Amino acid sequence: MNLTWVLAWRNLWRHRRRTWLTVGAMLFCNVLLVFLISLQLGSYQVMIDNSLALFSGHLQVQQADYRADQRLRDTVPQVTALAEEMRGQLDAVGVAARGQAFALASSEERSFGIQITGVQPAYEPLVSSLPGLVAQGRYLQPDDSDAIVVGAVLARNLRVAPGDALTFIGSGRDGSIAAGIATVVGILDSGIPEVDRGMAQVPLAWFQDVFAMGEAGHAVVVRMAHLEQVQAAVATTRGLLPAEENLAVLDWDALQPGLRQAIQSDMASAWFMYAVLILLVAFSVLNTQLMSVMERTHEFGVMLALGLGPGRLARLVAMETMLLSLLGLALGLLCGALLVAYLSVAGFTYPGMEELAARFNMAGRIYPEFSVVALTWGPLVVFVFCLLAAIYPALSLFRLAPVSAMRAAR
Amino acid sequence: MSAVVCEAVCRTFHQGDALITGLDHVSLEIQPGEFLCLSGPSGSGKTTLLNAIGALDTPDGGEITVGGQRLGSLSRAELAELRLRRIGFVFQAYNLIPVLTARENVEFVMQVQGLSAARRRAVADEMLAAVGLAGLEERRPAQLSGGQQQRVAVARAVASGPDLVLADEPTANLDSHSSAHLMDLFEQLNGERGVTFVIATHDPGVMGYARRLVRMLDGRVVADEAQTPQRMAHE
Structure with a gap:
């Protein structure tokens, strides 16, 4: 096995508590994102279905x-x-x-x-x-x-x-x-x-x-039973229409153009909140990796003396961040997927929601969308931002001189 | 070709408003296979000279040539490559990587050099056996004594096949028994492998091993003499 990966992995566990705290922040953020995005997409389904069910159909x-x-x-x-x-x-x-x-x-x-x-x-x-x-x-x-x-x-x-x-x-x-x-x-x-x-x-x-x-x-x-069936139904219906008549098949987007705009507007505001969450986690990773680099200045000085270039040291820090982020990604995906898998079957509701929905003859529960997009979108963005957070600590290694670095306290 | 040539090397440091002279026109020529000690009191410039020869620090003036390469003409990357392939370092405080085992510490530089895993392992085990640490390959530094850690550091310094080993107060943290073992090891590696050793020390016992003793004071070479080596007694 490549020793640099071994070194990167073991370096993560020098400060177990700090590593777990950072992974915990990523885990929390990932689970929250998976849940919120799944719920958001699921609620759009409900929102579309409810709007279309009232009168216009799919x-x-x-x-x-x-x-x-x-x-x-x-x-x-x-x-x-x-x-x-x-x-x-x-x-x-x-x-x-x-x-x-x-x-x-x-x-x-x-x-x-x-x-x-x-x-x-x-x-x-x-x-x-x-x-x-x-x-x-x-x-x-x-x-x-x-x-x-x-x-x-x-x-x-x-x-x-x-x-x-x-x-x-x-x-x-x-x-x-x-x-x-x-x-x-x-x-x-x-x-x-x-x-x-x-x-x-x-x-x-x-x-x-x-x-x-x-x-x-x-x-x-x-x-239709599901929104995904609409486009196929549109195509089938077009084939049934008499050619001599000037008939058109309109899907729900054409029938209610405001619905998509409302969804897009809601998504934009939700993503602002997600961005804040992701940035907070990225700064947590930045803090962890910066501390990790600073407290190992002496060790990095020794490595420079042994003939490692600063690029190799930066790669080591990037590897450590990648492993840390992968851990957060894997655990976040696992916990988030389990949560959403359960809620996609059991449904999600809050006090008063079912009564309100019954009033409008609508579904009283939201079923979060259990899909690859809903599960991976948020955690992958978190992963990328956490990797980006390693750039500054990694770049700081290019300023290290072996002698002064080795003078740093261990 | 000389292993190391120093020509009028100067190095000054700023300490507040004061200018401290680290090296004052030091000239020195070291032949391949030499076993040389730099001696002198603290602040005499031994470590500064070692750092300059090892391409860890850049002199203000003069020229240093290692293995025919003028350090002043090399880029930062080329200096790192020179350290990686031609120079081995042994530090006073061992400076092993704490999360790697003894074997992995020795292997690490060889991996950076690009050696295969099988070759690295074979060389690392051979070197650890040569320094008397057979059977302790899987131990981490914290599980080894100071003397054992320093021997791992020596194995690491020599395993990459350098022409030159620079050792800065290598026995400072060791007891006399471990010091004697370490110096015997240096002498053995010097004799068997032809590695040039330059050792900075103010330990008279260590100086006794040298075939050439360079005395420094206030950043200058004040004496440079050949001598008959005398081994330390093993207590």
Whole structure:
């Protein structure tokens, strides 16, 4: 075995307590980073899933121009047939067709502008969490016809309750006047006032009838089991679309561009905190190695006298730092991986989180992401910074002169 | 070719505002295979001269040539290479690496020289046996007596195959018995391997081994004489 490595390893254990303290700092930092990064990535998964589960789904098929203008005539033809075909081809949690229009809703006392959505009651609960948020009454059922569910704020504004009639008037796809009377069967409370203020859902078939849509709709919404499946589902869906129609497949990033920006912003602020943590550990290593070099000045002087160049001495210090950092890396990875492996199965929660999540019909636990990236990213950065921390102590050896170094106290 | 040539070597040191003369125009020529002692009281310049000859310190003036190489013309890296391959050092305080065993201490310089592991081990064991430490190869310095540590240091100095061994007060920390053993060892290595020894000492017993005695005072050579070696008595 190379004696320089032997020497480097044994030098580490000259001051066991100091070495273990430094390794302990690295271990703590690495475990914390592994846990926080895994939790962060896991929480993004939850954040994305929760946001998408509310309404938009992981991907949608729309008429290419619909997203920009939301015009009633920019439709997906044969929307329920397309949804049925996609249901057969995609390994999705749910596929549901929708139609959307704007209308003026009137109760006996008041009128408000609303967005009315035609949904497939049998499939909508599979793509959206809204059907699970019924505060009063019930959600739509497959055999419903002129039934409507409305948001809680809208219901309060219109002063309607389940059993009341609601009249709405709008414009049909063919330019005709679209008008209908529906009975309120349920009130949805998403907890988001902006959503609850203008939301109303009716059965898709009835929607198509009232708004002169024929067999058309405005979107086919798909919800996948995992975010990683989305791109493959997008590719499969593109293959199912009729070439003659100007249809587009939009993934979650295109449907909710603000979501990625929110994640990136959160990551940036988290990395600032991580950077502070990493720098603190790097300075701890710098301190350890600087002390180690200073207290061995005499010994380094002897080595210089024996014919070792300062470069070899610097390499020795670098080796010592590498071994120290590898120890911190290995132990940190091991402990961090065990912790995250457990939490990725058991989930992580804090007091009040489950109650809050239940309020929004969302998952009450975060499952940290157990992945190579989540496990190694932080510890590897710590490792690199700890190696960089050896530069100054190593460079200080180039200033040593053998005679003056040997005069230093042992 | 001479092993060492010193020509009007000067070295001064600053101590506060005072200028201390370490070496004052020292000229000396040492032939290969010589066994030479530098003697003189503390502060006479023995160690300063050894450091200058060993390329550990740079004189202010004059010229030193070791094995035909003028030290003043060599770079820092070349000086380190010269020390590595041609000069062995034995220090007063042994200066072994505490975390390495006796064998590893002897092997260490040979590894830096680039010798294979098998060759290093063979030479190290041979040298440790030659200095009377067979069986103690795996002991660390803290597990050896002062005399044994100094013998490991001698094995280390000689194992790398130097032409010149510089020893600075090598017996200062040893009892008379160990001192006698060490000097016998030096004499043996000098006789059998032809290694040039330059020993700085103020121990009369050590001086007795020298075939040439150079006396120094206040940084100058005041006497340079050949003598008949006399061994120390082993008590």
